Each structure stands twice: as C-alpha cells, then as structure tokens.
Amino acid sequence: MRAAFIETLGPPEHIHYGELPTPAPGPTDVLVDVLATTVNPVDTLVRSGVFRTPAEFPLVISRDLVGTVAEAGPGAPGFAPGDLVWCNSLGHGGRQGAAAERAVVPADRLYHLPEGVDPAVAVATVHPAATAYLALFTHGRVRAGETVLVAGAAGNVGSALTVLAVEAGARVIATAAARDAPYCRELGAAEVLDYRDPDLAKRIEEAAPSGVDGWLDTSGGNDLATAVDALAPRGRIVLLAGARSRPVLPAGPLYMKDCSVVGFVISHATGAELAEAAGTINRLLAAGRLRPRSTQTLPLSAAAEVHRRMERGELHGRRVLLLPHLDA
Secondary structure (H helix, E strand, O other): OEEEEEOOOOOHHHEEEEEOOOOOOOOOEEEEEEEEEEOOHHHHHHHHOOOOOOOOOOEEOOOOEEEEEEEEOOOOOOOOOOOEEEEOOOOOOOOOOOOEOEEEEEHHHOEEOOOOOOHHHHHHHHHHHHHHHHHHHHHOOOOOOOEEEEEOOOOHHHHHHHHHHHHOOOEEEEEEOHHHHHHHHHHOOOEEEEOOOOOHHHHHHHHOOOOEEEEEEOOOOOOHHHHHHHEEEEEEEEEOOOOOOOOOOOHHHHHHOOOEEEEOOHHHOOHHHHHHHHHHHHHHHHOOOOOOOOEEEEEHHHHHHHHHHHHOOOOOOOEEEEEHHHHO
16 A cells, blocks of 8 residues: 655655555454545654654554545444544554555544545544644533633634634633634634734733633643733643743742643543544534634645645645545
8 A cells, every 4th residue: 555654753854655565454443445634733743753652663654534444353343344434543652644545543543424524624623623622621621601712713723622612611712813813703702812912911811800711822832921820710721732832830820829730742642532522523523613724635645745844834724635546
C-alpha cells in the first residue's frame, strides 16, 4: 500500500511517500480502507520529536481518518465490511498512523460515522472537536450556567470549544480578531472581544463581572496573570496549547480564590474518554452543528508540504484533507 511515513524523527523533509506492507489486523482490530486523513499541529509535534511517544519505525504519520471497514477481527464486534467509520487517535502511543491507503485501528478507538454525514466534514472536525470536549468537560468540568472564555475562538479548536460549550448551556465569551467576530457570534458566543484591544482585561471584566468559570486559550499565549485575575471563585484554567510557553503563574491570587490550573494533552486521553467524546461529536455532526470553517483537498503524497505549511503558519485555520485515491 502507499503511505506517508517517517523513518526517523525530524523536520518535514523526513516524511517519505511510498510503498509499505499492508498491515494485518489483530483479533481486536479493524482494517480500514482510508478515504481521507488530515494534518493537525500535534502531528508535527510527534514527527519532530517535540512530543515524545512510543513509535515503531517506519512510522505512518497522522491520527485522523474516515474510511470503510475492510476486515474486522473476531474480537471487534459491531463492525462489518463496508461500514463507514472514523478514528482520531492513531500515529502515537505505539499505533501506526492514518496517512495510508489502509490502516489498522483498535476496535475501542473506532466509531461509526452517522448516516448522512459528509466524510470530508467529519475528518476535518473529529480531532479539534474531541480536544474541545475533553478540555471543557473532562478537565475543565464546565457545567450549564457557567461562563467560559475561549481565546482564539475562530480557530479549529476554538470554534469547537464555542459550539460545545453553548450546546452544554454555558455562556461563552470569545476573543478573536475583529474580522472574525461575526463568525464567532454565528457559533453562539454571547460576547466577542478583540484580542488586540489594549483594554482587553477590562472588557473581560465588563463581560463577566462575577468572573469566568472556565478559561481556555487555544492560541498558546497562556497569559496566566490576566486569566487568574478574570477567574471566578473556584474557576479553572485549562492549558491545551503552547508547548514551549513559560508563563508566570500568580500563585497567591490563584489559591486565595480556590482556583486551579490543569494541563491537558489529548494524546494522553484514555479510550473511554475518547469514546465519550465521540458520542457527542457524532450527535453534533449529524445535526450539522460541528463543521470546519475552511478546507483544502490534496493528495496523500502532499503530506510533507502540508507539514511545512503548518509549521510556517500558512494555513490560518484551514483544514487540509489528504486523500489517498488522488494519487492513483
């Protein structure tokens, strides 16, 4: 089969496109014919070695796929050839990735795609949406009636955070570029603030005079001084971006308000946590509430170039879909 893979950790130039043996599923695995995969920022971190994870080389890259079941092991009940399925947790933790014509997926990490959902929409959505779900509810403990600040709300994870928080009955204060304010309001944000406003901290206080219950910054800036000041008593900050950031934590105000800071990496999520997120993702995909803002479709052989573009900051929130059949 054809695949995009690496033989050593390193820059995008280490990504090869060529032939690898077709993987064989184990008894609790499912072999999937891949219709589409995509590229996430975390994929570049795995490839470069910034995020250390068990890997067997050659390592097929990418974690997300939508495809059809080719073969299901005897210990993979509920899956049959032809089923349309998706996964968002390959390519790390000792698992081979999704950027290939065929991929083996553990049955407990594979989910049926709801009828009528466009596979291209799904593959562009499932990773940001799962990140958002786990950040909000598993780690952020957000509940109905609370106020959530989403920094970078117009981005892929930020938009999913906004939609999921609103669906759960939370009030969302979004920060974004001024040009993205209408989009954030369409997603359901109650207030949209310009992140470049020199008086942003004051604007947040005006929008949430009782404080913010959940603070989630997708930009990786992690301005903890502003965040801690803005928190309500027992408020929570969830750190989910900015692997190289080294912010100053105002510890005194944090503990005096009985608040907390928690770090979250989706690569550490358990199968049970991902499955819980998948249930909500499928429901909102079927309802048309979760969808990418912008996509581009390229052949799988373009994987190295997409990694380069992502690291240069050229995608600006666009989701690039890599389709194996375009190389035929």
